[in-house]
Amino acid sequence: MSQAAITSRWKIKTGLNGDFIFKGITVLFAFSILVILFLMIYEMVEQSLPSMAKSGWRFITDQNWDAVQEEFGALPYIYGSVVSSILALALATPLSVGSAIFITEIAPKRLGAVMASLVELLAAIPSVIYGLWGVLVMAPWLQSTVQPFLIDHFGFLPFFQGAPYGVSMLAAIFILMIMVVPIITSISREVLLAVPRSQKEAAIALGATRWEMIRMAVLPYGRSGILGAVILGMGRAIGETMAVTMVIGNTPQISLSLLSPAYTMPSVIANEFAEATSKIHSSALMEIGLILLVVTLIINAMARLLIWSVTRRQSGGGR
Amino acid sequence: MQNKVKLEQLNVHFGATHAVKDVSMDFFENSVTAIIGPSGCGKSTVLRAINRMHDLVPSARVTGRILLDDKDIYDKVADPVSIRRRVGMVFQKPNPFPAMSIYDNVIAGYKLNGRVNRSEADEVVESSLKRVALWDEVKDRLKGNSMELSGGQQQRLCIARTIAVKPEVILMDEPASALDPISTLKIEELIEELKEKYTIIIVTHNMQQAARVSDHTAFFYLGELVEAGETRKIFTTPDKKQTEDYITGRFG
Numbered sequence: 230m231s232q233a234a235i236t237s238r239w240k241i242k243t244g245l246n247g248d249f250i251f252k253g254i255t256v257l258f259a260f261s262i263l264v265i266l267f268l269m270i271y272e273m274v275e276q277s278l279p280s281m282a283k284s285g286w287r288f289i290t291d292q293n294w295d296a297v298q299e300e301f302g303a304l305p306y307i308y309g310s311v312v313s314s315i316l317a318l319a320l321a322t323p324l325s326v327g328s329a330i331f332i333t334e335i336a337p338k339r340l341g342a343v344m345a346s347l348v349e350l351l352a353a354i355p356s357v358i359y360g361l362w363g364v365l366v367m368a369p370w371l372q373s374t375v376q377p378f379l380i381d382h383f384g385f386l387p388f389f390q391g392a393p394y395g396v397s398m399l400a401a402i403f404i405l406m407i408m409v410v411p412i413i414t415s416i417s418r419e420v421l422l423a424v425p426r427s428q429k430e431a432a433i434a435l436g437a438t439r440w441e442m443i444r445m446a447v448l449p450y451g452r453s454g455i456l457g458a459v460i461l462g463m464g465r466a467i468g469e470t471m472a473v474t475m476v477i478g479n480t481p482q483i484s485l486s487l488l489s490p491a492y493t494m495p496s497v498i499a500n501e502f503a504e505a506t507s508k509i510h511s512s513a514l515m516e517i518g519l520i521l522l523v524v525t526l527i528i529n530a531m532a533r534l535l536i537w538s539v540t541r542r543q544s545g546g547g548r
Numbered sequence: 549m550q551n552k553v554k555l556e557q558l559n560v561h562f563g564a565t566h567a568v569k570d571v572s573m574d575f576f577e578n579s580v581t582a583i584i585g586p587s588g589c590g591k592s593t594v595l596r597a598i599n600r601m602h603d604l605v606p607s608a609r610v611t612g613r614i615l616l617d618d619k620d621i622y623d624k625v626a627d628p629v630s631i632r633r634r635v636g637m638v639f640q641k642p643n644p645f646p647a648m649s650i651y652d653n654v655i656a657g658y659k660l661n662g663r664v665n666r667s668e669a670d671e672v673v674e675s676s677l678k679r680v681a682l683w684d685e686v687k688d689r690l691k692g693n694s695m696e697l698s699g700g701q702q703q704r705l706c707i708a709r710t711i712a713v714k715p716e717v718i719l720m721d722e723p724a725s726a727l728d729p730i731s732t733l734k735i736e737e738l739i740e741e742l743k744e745k746y747t748i749i750i751v752t753h754n755m756q757q758a759a760r761v762s763d764h765t766a767f768f769y770l771g772e773l774v775e776a777g778e779t780r781k782i783f784t785t786p787d788k789k790q791t792e793d794y795i796t797g798r799f800g
Contacts (some may be wrong), residue, residue: 315621338606427643431706434599435657435713436633444655 235269273519280512288516294481296501302512306520307483309491311475313398314466316487319403322459324406325413332414333421334443345418352411360475363404366397368476371403376488387485399487401477405469409462415459420454421447453536460532467525471494494521550577552747553598558600558612560593560602567593569771570612575717575764577579580739580748581778582762586794590771591751592643595719598749599635600628616717631783636715638720642702644694644709651690653705676708682740700731707738711746718742719752724757736761755795759783767791 230252280288284301291302295297328348372395379389424447432446448455479500494517505511557573560568568590575581582592600621601607612637613620621631636657644653654673658664664672673690675700677683682704686697694705703723710718720739735754739761744759758765759779767778767790775782775791786792793799 274777332685398624425643426638426647427641430601430604430637430639431643431645431709432656433604434601434632434637434639435709436629437657437660446645449645452647 237404242355242400242421258263270522273444273515273522276512277516277519278512279509280516283509284513288513289520290354292481292483294497296505296507296513297508298499299507299509301509301516303494303497303517303520305483306492306497306517307524308483308493309401309477309519310467310493310495311524313332313401313405313491313493314463314476315400317409317466318459320402321406321409321413321462325458325462326409328410328414329417329421329448330416330443330447334439334447346409349453350416351407352415356408356469356472359404359408359474360472363400363472363476364396367403368397368400371397371400375399379488388487390486391484391488393488394490396476396478396490397488398477401473401491401493402487404472404476408469408472410465412537413455413458413462416458417451417455419529420458422452423454424450453505456536460536463532464525467528468495468521470499474499494518494524496544549579550658551575552577552617553620554613554615555597556593556613556615557646558594558597558614559599559610561588561611562605563607563664567743568597571773573766573773573776575646575749576746577747578743578745578749579763580743580761581764582756582758583749583751583766583768584743584753584794585716585768585774586692587753587771588800589768591768592627592721593771594768595637595721595749595751597721598717599632599637601637603628612782633657633713634715635717636710636713636721638707638721638723641726642699642706642789644702644705646695648694649691650686650694650697650705653694654708655751657709660713672712676712677705680704682708683733694701698731700727700734703727703731703735704738707735707742711742715746717747717749720748722751722753725753732757733770754770755783771795 278303283299288301288303289307291300292304293300293302294305295301314439332344332348336344344436346503352353372393376389376393376395376397376399380391380393383389402439428446428450431440435445437445453493473493474496477496479492480490480497481492481497482489498514498517502511502514507513525539551574555573558568558571559566562719571594583594585591587670596602598609598612598614598616598621601608610622612622614622615636616631620626621635622629641700645656648656650674654676655664658669658672664725674683677686682701682718682797685701686692687704689696697705703726707718707723718764724735736757739750742748743763750761762779765779765782766789767774767782769787769790775786775788777787782791783795786795
């Protein structure tokens with residue numbers, strides 16, 4: 230190597246200072262994410278201002294949504310989003326945790342591995358396909374079979390009253406349930422796989438059956454992780470737009486009956502943004518977006534609090 | 549002395565590995581038997597065969613007989629769950645249940661027998677913790693987290709959890725190897741006391757420990773039982789050259 234080459238290499242090292250550049254780039258990347266987030270929130274608030282000025286609190290307490298009369302009450306959308314995702318989660322959680330337990334603890338190794346990858350495959354199906362299946366296959370079946378059955382046998386409950394339409398809150402709940410099961414299952418599976426062997430052996434050595442071992446050692450150990458999985462599922466459910474829009478019936482009403490059509494926040498944004506020609510209409514949609522964001526943040530915060538309190542109780546000084 | 553557990557031509561295979569070869573020996577009631585030998589000699593494998601822990605390992609195959617009070621625990625009609633309630637186990641690393649309080653840890657196994665009322669549970673917890681000399685240290689924080697205890701306290705908690713089930717035999721797999729010397733001493737004193745009520749089989753890496761706590765000693769090498777007998781004899785005048793070499797520290 231010539232003297233010149235050595236000096237030039239040395240120069241590159243000191244002159245450009247790789248560390249400094251690298252640090253600069255990573256800082257730039259990290260901050261650009263924050264900047265995008267804040268710009269987005271800023272824009273949403275900024276663009277919601279006309280609607281906030283016009284409707285005030287009535288925006289979240291009124292049930293009437295009429296773009297022509299410029300009346301905007303978003304309560305039915307908030308109600309629809311919250312109820313559909315919570316009920317979907319209530320159905321999906323036991324199903325998912327049950328499958329995860331089966332895959333990790335009960336199924337023979339090979340069967341478990343096959344099932345685990347099938348479940349992951351379920352998560353990869355685009356939501357529009359779920360929606361299409363929901364509206365063409367599931368909704369007619371609900372209308373002809375499930376809903377009449379519910380009306381006949383449980384019609385005395387306010388939740389199962391009215392006519393069977395097929396597309397309904399119930400359809401949205403089912404679709405969401407199917408869509409969040411893969412997420413909750415695959416994360417719960419990882420959580421359960423992480424339970425140390427020593428914990429399981431402790432239970433078995435005390436004379437626990439397999440089920441008692443799962444209840445005594447596996448589930449409590451994985452509790453906070455499973456909670457985290459449920460919250461991720463919640464995030465997906467409340468933000469899901471396409472499939473829900475296709476099956477929920479898109480009717481802005483608040484009805485206790487799960488058989489009647491409803492509407493969600495993402496659905497109304499998706500359905501109306503193209504025809505929102507007046508400034509106040511698009512501002513109202515922006516405000517719905519803002520509310521969706523806030524609701525999501527609140528759910529996440531509560532969930533984090535829950536996880537934090539559980540882990541604090543179980544690990545004392547931190548695991 | 550009455551024999552409590554008897555191994556007859558015990559063999560354990562893991563897949564193609566022959567881990568324990570044709571072992572036959574006795575463990576006596578109300579005495580402590582130490583199993584010693586270098587790493588990989590199959591001592592833990594023998595121990596785990598005695599409460600059927602190998603059932604959890606799909607590749608494990610156990611042949612021969614293990615008699616508990618003259619009944620084969622590998623008999624087709626034997627129920628591994630009820631056997632494990634009679635043969636408790638304490639592990640190398642303390643493994644209390646982290647999601648449970650101290651109280652709940654002690655009662656966890658006992659509760660498996662069925663519903664337990666409050667006063668009965670209180671009594672079992674207190675007597676078990678007293679037996680392992682942990683009661684005075686934790687009686688004011690029974691509802692506290694088990695992970696806040698020191699390693700030695702956690703191990704005594706695990707022993708309390710095991711004896712709460714009222715087993716007849718207690719298997720200990722290097723119960724003090726993860727502990728400091730003072731905690732180790734406490735565990736050893738505890739073993740001495742526990743043998744009044746239980747049959748204790750302890751695997752240990754530490755020959756001084758075996759000499760201190762046990763009445764009988766079995767020396768294993770490469771999956772085979774080399775020699776078993778009274779501890780005093782094994783440590784002073786062993787019959788086999790291999791045993792002598794090991795206990796005098798010439799190998800292992």
